[in-house]
Amino acid sequence: MRLRDTIGLTRVAWRNLWRNRRRTLIVLSSVVVGVFVLVLFDTLNLGMVAQMLDNHLRLHVGHVQIHREGYHANPAVEQFFQDAATVQQQVATHPEVQAVAPRVLAHGLLSSAYNNGGVQLVGIVPEAESLVTFIAKQLVAGRYLHGEGREILIGERLARKLEVRLGDRVVAMAARPDGQIGSEVFRVAGLFRTVSADFDRTMAFIPIDQARALLGLPSDAAHELVLLLNDARQAETLKAHLQSALPDTLEVLTYRDIVPLLVMQRDLYAQMMYLIYLIIGVALIFGIINAMLMAVLERLPEFGVLRAIGMSEGRLFLLVSLESLLIGLLGTALGWGLSLPVYAYLAHHGLNLAAFSEALTAFGIGAVIYPRLTFRVVWNAWLIIPLVAWLGALYPAWRALHVEPVEAMRAV
Amino acid sequence: MSAMAIVQAEQVHKIYDEGAVPVEALRGVSLTIAPGEFTVIAGPSGSGKTTLLNLLGALDVPTTGRVFFEGQDLSKLSRRERARLRLYKIGFVFQAYNLIPVLTALENVEFVLLLQGVPERERRRRALEVLEQLGIGELAHKRPHEMSGGQQQRVAVARAVVSRPRLILADEPTANLDSATGARLLDLMEQLNREQGVTFVFSSHDPQVIERGRRLLWLHDGRIEREERR
Ligand SMILES: Nc1ncnc2c1ncn2[C@@H]1O[C@H](COP(=O)(O)OP(=O)(O)OP(=O)(O)O)[C@@H](O)[C@H]1O
Ligand SMILES: [Mg+2]
Numbered sequence: 001m002r003l004r005d006t007i008g009l010t011r012v013a014w015r016n017l018w019r020n021r022r023r024t025l026i027v028l029s030s031v032v033v034g035v036f037v038l039v040l041f042d043t044l045n046l047g048m049v050a051q052m053l054d055n056h057l058r059l060h061v062g063h064v065q066i067h068r069e070g071y072h073a074n075p076a077v078e079q080f081f082q083d084a085a086t087v088q089q090q091v092a093t094h095p096e097v098q099a100v101a102p103r104v105l106a107h108g109l110l111s112s113a114y115n116n117g118g119v120q121l122v123g124i125v126p127e128a129e130s131l132v133t134f135i136a137k138q139l140v141a142g143r144y145l146h147g148e149g150r151e152i153l154i155g156e157r158l159a160r161k162l163e164v165r166l167g168d169r170v171v172a173m174a175a176r177p178d179g180q181i182g183s184e185v186f187r188v189a190g191l192f193r194t195v196s197a198d199f200d201r202t203m204a205f206i207p208i209d210q211a212r213a214l215l216g217l218p219s220d221a222a223h224e225l226v227l228l229l230n231d232a233r234q235a236e237t238l239k240a241h242l243q244s245a246l247p248d249t250l251e252v253l254t255y256r257d258i259v260p261l262l263v264m265q266r267d268l269y270a271q272m273m274y275l276i277y278l279i280i281g282v283a284l285i286f287g288i289i290n291a292m293l294m295a296v297l298e299r300l301p302e303f304g305v306l307r308a309i310g311m312s313e314g315r316l317f318l319l320v321s322l323e324s325l326l327i328g329l330l331g332t333a334l335g336w337g338l339s340l341p342v343y344a345y346l347a348h349h350g351l352n353l354a355a356f357s358e359a360l361t362a363f364g365i366g367a368v369i370y371p372r373l374t375f376r377v378v379w380n381a382w383l384i385i386p387l388v389a390w391l392g393a394l395y396p397a398w399r400a401l402h403v404e405p406v407e408a409m410r411a412v
Numbered sequence: 413m414s415a416m417a418i419v420q421a422e423q424v425h426k427i428y429d430e431g432a433v434p435v436e437a438l439r440g441v442s443l444t445i446a447p448g449e450f451t452v453i454a455g456p457s458g459s460g461k462t463t464l465l466n467l468l469g470a471l472d473v474p475t476t477g478r479v480f481f482e483g484q485d486l487s488k489l490s491r492r493e494r495a496r497l498r499l500y501k502i503g504f505v506f507q508a509y510n511l512i513p514v515l516t517a518l519e520n521v522e523f524v525l526l527l528q529g530v531p532e533r534e535r536r537r538r539a540l541e542v543l544e545q546l547g548i549g550e551l552a553h554k555r556p557h558e559m560s561g562g563q564q565q566r567v568a569v570a571r572a573v574v575s576r577p578r579l580i581l582a583d584e585p586t587a588n589l590d591s592a593t594g595a596r597l598l599d600l601m602e603q604l605n606r607e608q609g610v611t612f613v614f615s616s617h618d619p620q621v622i623e624r625g626r627r628l629l630w631l632h633d634g635r636i637e638r639e640e641r642r
Contacts, residue, residue: 008526015514305510308471309571310499311527312492406472409506410462 006322009315013322020295027291028331034280035335035385036342042273042380043343043371044351049269050372054232056262057255058134059194060203062101062226063235065258066091066242069251071223072258077106077215078177081250084222091225094241096234099131102222104211108174110154110204112162119158119204121174123211132228135192135205142166142190148207152186155200156193164188172204174214182214277380281388288392292324296396303400304408313401320397321390328389332382346371417480418579418611419468420444424477426463426634437463439634440477445579445613450605452625453615460634461615462583468613469502469581470494482578499527503572505582510568511556517567518543518552524575542574543567546600562593569600573610582614586621598624 017024057063065072068081081087084102092100104123109116126145130136135153136144145151152170154162164170166188173183186206194200206214212221229235235254242252256263296303306316350368426438437460445451445468453461466472467479470486471494479486481497489497498504511520521539530538543549548566556564565585572580582601586594598621604610614621622628630638 005526005529008532012512012515012523019514301508302512305504305506306512307495308469308498308504308506309524309527310495310497310502312495312499315527406466 005315006318009319010322010326013319013326016295016319016323017326023291023294024327027287028327028334030284030287031327031331031385031389032335032338034284035332035381036339038277038280038385039336039339039377039381040342040346040371041276042377043373044346044369045273045276046270046374046377047370047372049266050232051369052269053262053266055134055195056259057232058132058228059196059199060133060135060226061255061258062132063229063232063255064227064238064242065253066225066227066246067223067251067253069249072251072253075105075223077175077223080104080177080217080221080223082218082220084220084225086220087246087250088225090245091227091242094238096229096231096238097227098230099128099228101125101128101132101226102208103129103224103226104208104215104217104221105223106174106211106215108172108204110158110162111171111173112164112168114163115161117158117161118202119154119172120202121172121211121214122203122205123208124205125208129205132226134194138192138194139190140193142188144190145205145207148209150184150186150210151189151207153190153192153205154188155203156191157197157200158202158204159188159191161201166191172206172214176214176216178216180216182216184210184214186210277384281384284385285388285392288324288327288389289395292320292393292396293399295323296320296400300400300403300408303403304405307403308405308409316403317397317401320400321393324389324393324396325386328386331389332385335385336381343371343373347373416446417444418447418482420480421464421467421474422478422480424464424467424474424479426460426467426472427475437634438467438474441631441634441636442477443629443636445611447578447611448605448609449611449613449627450602450625451613451627451629452622453613453629453631454617454622454625455615455631456617459631461617461631463634464631465581465583465613465615468579469504470497499524500575501578503575503577503580505565505568505572505580505585507584507587510571511564513556516553516555517548517559517570520556520567521571521574524571528575539570539574542570546570546573546604560593561588562590562597565589565593565597566600569597569604573604573608577610579611579613582612584616584618585614586616586618591620594618594620 066087068079071079088100088102091097102125106121108119108121110119130144140156145153162170168188169185170188171183171185173181176182192200212219229238239252239254246252303316347370350370352368421441421443424438424441425436428435428437441464453464455461467474470481473487481501486494512523515523518539521542522535525535525538540552543552546566546569548563548570551559551563551567586597589597601612602624605612616622626642628640629636
């Protein structure tokens with residue numbers, strides 16, 4: 001029975017909206033613009049923030065890593081595991097996994113004829129690594145590793161420090177598990193430049209077999225398997241699967257475990273969107289209060305009659321609320337209708353911010369931003385905007401409620 | 413208190429003291445309205461007609477004295493309870509602003525039934541029935557602005573009777589009408605009174621309304637000065 005009344009009242013509320021077409025259209029368009037801006041802002045912001053994290057992860061960390069148990073806490077060179085190829089194959093069978101690459105890792109020293117510097121030596125399988133991270137695409141000189149030879153990739157910054165160029169030789173030294181110091185000569189094959197200066201100063205990539213030889217590791221040893229997933233959000237579930245499938249001697253970590261600060265930063269950026277919601281909400285609410293108040297005040301005698309014939313305060317409140325809520329819902333619908341094509345276009349072509357690309361690159365975002373529509377955006381817009389509209393009706397509705405029928409009709 | 417009474421006022425005083433000087437609009441009015449009456453409260457402007465009608469219709473409460481509706485002391489009811497009483501027991505026809513402008517005649521008549529929670533189908537049937545009965549079926553789908561003042565007032569009467577109230581109060585229903593139109597409105601209400609026993613109380617200073625009253629209460633300066641029955 002309540003619902004039936006509400007439907008009847010909704011019809012009345014709807015017609016009331018169009019009594020002052022101009023006023024309603026003005027408020028309505030403010031809501032439409034608000035929703036339009038919010039949806040695009042929110043999706044672009046989400047896309048940007050996700051891209052930022054993704055770019056960071058694609059730099060080196062990947063989505064999931066597998067080590068020997070305890071390696072993350074204490075990344076020592078003797079903490080390798082064997083049968084890396086077997087584990088890799090097993091991991092690759094999970095449908096969430098897009099690519100897997102093994103790594104041998106060691107802290108070491110890189111020396112040229114002029115200078116030396118501490119580095120993280122990363123032994124990689126070049127093709128596998130290039131499927132997981134962007135390293136192959138970040139070369140600014142020379143070429144990517146392509147085999148077993150004694151070649152090394154270093155950052156541009158490190159090269160400057162060591163005063164070496166492409167083709168020059170450098171000596172890599174690292175402590176081996178047996179306590180000896182391994183050393184080998186490598187030829188600089190390529191120089192990379194990434195978004196991270198730190199990375200460019202400290203990372204050095206060599207073929208995995210060279211790394212094993214340098215460190216005196218068995219031929220199937222690795223310190224790390226790094227996994228790229230089809231979707232970063234699958235990391236936690238995959239971790240749980242892998243933990244039960246793999247032996248206890250191995251540890252499985254997600255990027256959340258490895259770079260919690262980056263994840264926090266992303267979440268913080270996402271939260272900042274609520275500030276925009278607040279600003280737009282506040283801007284909208286004053287327009288709505290103003291319009292609804294005018295609509296209510298000019299109808300006080302009418303409300304007086306309604307109260308006189310026995311309409312309850314609750315129903316009168318409902319009537320005024322519905323008028324505002326209808327504006328909110330209609331505005332949200334139209335705002336979505338307007339923003340979806342734009343969203344679809346941007347999702348396909350991206351928003352090219354080449355003009356600001358330098359600054360963006362520094363943030364690790366990339367010049368083209370692709371908006372990302374999540375359920376949260378849909379929910380936010382459909383919840384927050386109509387709610388704001390309803391809140392805007394509270395004071396006007398309160399005024400309508402306090403109509404004394406006798407007074408209101410006398411004022412005529 | 414008469415068992416038959418629909419509404420009864422006992423020594424009612426009403427003082428408005430919002431303004432600079434308190435105004436005593438009613439100074440001790442007692443009256444009883446019995447079922448089937450066709451009563452006119454007459455009196456010059458400012459004599460307290462509207463004030464009295466508002467008290468009888470549970471729209472307001474007296475400053476002192478009591479008003480009983482079907483034996484129920486209105487001063488003991490909350491605002492909400494009085495609204496409910498009006499919804500189910502009393503019909504109103506005001507001088508103006510009777511109808512909701514965005515609704516058609518039919519929808520306006522239905523609106524009271526909507527508030528009563530009557531199902532849509534029955535609402536429609538009863539509303540149409542009343543409009544037909546009052547000979548204004550052809551107005552069903554017109555909005556107030558498409559109707560003349562007299563037509564609007566007749567729709568207001570239809571809205572007042574549709575919920576079959578115990579009492580219909582009409583505050584100067586003909587004030588905005590020319591005399592021919594006013595006469596037809598009165599015909600309509602007389603007919604409802606005669607054929608269906610609907611109880612009416614009017615206020616008016618319009619001679620043509622006054623002459624139709626079967627019971628006449630002359631109000632002057634907030635007192636009933638004279639009563640006539642015809
Ligand atoms: N809400 C109010 N506040 C203050 N004074 C009021 C109020 N309502 C009525 N009055 C005063 O009370 C007196 C009686 O008013 P009321 O409206 O009942 O008279 P009336 O007989 O209906 O007059 P009219 O024929 O002009 O409609 C008048 O002096 C009026 O000014
Ligand atoms: Mg009056």
